Amino acid sequence: MTARRTCLITGASRGIGAAIARHLALAGWDLLLVSRTEPTLAQFAQDLPMGPGARAHYLAADMGDPDDVDRVAAWALTRVPQLDALIISAGMGAIGPLESFPLRRLEKMLTINVRAPYALVQSLLPALRVAGTESPHGAKVIALASLTGLVGQPLNSAYGATKAALISLCETLNTEESTRGVLATAVCPGYVATDMTTGITDTVPADTMLDVEDVALMVVSLLALSSRVVIPTLVMTRPSPNLWQA
Template sequence: MVDHGSGRVALVTGGSRGIGAEIARRLAGEGFALTVAARQQAGVTTAVEQLRAEFGVEVHGVAANMASADDVARLAVEHSEHFDRLDLLVLGAGMGTDERIADLRPKAYDLQLAVNLKAPVLLVRELLPLLRATAEANPATGARVVALASITGVAGEAGLSVYGASKAALISFCETLSLEESAGGVSATALAPGYVDTDMTEHLRDRLDRDAMLTVGDVAELVLSLTRLSAAAVVPSIVVTRAGPQLWRA
């Protein structure tokens, strides 16, 4: 087990690219030690090397497929064996398929529910003892779970029915987690942004300019702000919409 002193520790899933990578980078800049998880080993290795080189913090990398319950359990074990605390769990891994309801494929449905909902629920369950212990040892700040949901979990978007449904369920799960655990210092926040400029939204470039999207920095900044709150402050969800005449839109 690594001795990281009194510094805070975070685990970020989906941490090798996009929003998750930027969150990991911002946290490292704040002095957090990190476990970074992603599906591909090459991406994990690159992310770990870059974070260590740029910020000099302890970073543990784990290649794990969030569609696999066994991998989710292994990730929890590896983090707990490497670090003795968990101040922040960032549920950043996610996937979506743009298809109309009439064209839904069972395989795509199953994969989205597995990655976007089942994996976060199982990971929280496995890491809850460590979150509780960290909160008990640090009552002023507690411990937090931040889940990357989506504005489609708040207001429907054509073509994203299953994706939006999985994110709506994730928002509800975060609320229930806070209801059950916040008295002990563990709370959860679901971040629900509109379209963010990442590789996941490249397919939208023919109808939506990059400068019309949110940035990964916008989302990462909100995560950092949550880490600066006291344990007394519970934030169930944060919705971030894009600029324009229509408020509730992806």
């Protein structure tokens, strides 16, 4: 019998994080779910389709608040000595021309998209290292980055810079920890049809965006791999003559 695996997901109540949570709940994972809005998160956890042995715990916390990030890490460490997966899906998106993009927005995005993932990985490393040595899958850190972190796109100077930092964080984590079985992947999708992209459906119709289920399936596949393969960056792009356009 395989041991039940535990996964912490930030940004778990909607969009990509929610789709991943649904797959893992059905597969019997122990889930630690995080997002800001407690009633939505509680309802989401209650409605999850639970496979045999699955459990879902939740904590409302804002990844833009460093104290909340510490609270999430402490909560996870008291619950589980071994963390098999950390999925970082909570993120802030905002676009605008570089010439006038407000620096306060950039700073907020850096806090949510870079500082919080960095702090979570750092604090949870002891529990990830346990899975790294105990599980044939190792421990997986999967961060939802973006195609814009790999290739510059107009109006994405701030968002793209934060996602580039996240890609770098995953890559460096691999250089320091992969021999201990802690493996990181920055998943880099183009536009995905979620709440985050409802504002641009006039220019990019939702049915031409990536399907959230495909992103979730890709993440689930990464979790199924053994600890003998490192996938630092994973690009997911849409059918188009220009594969590097979000």
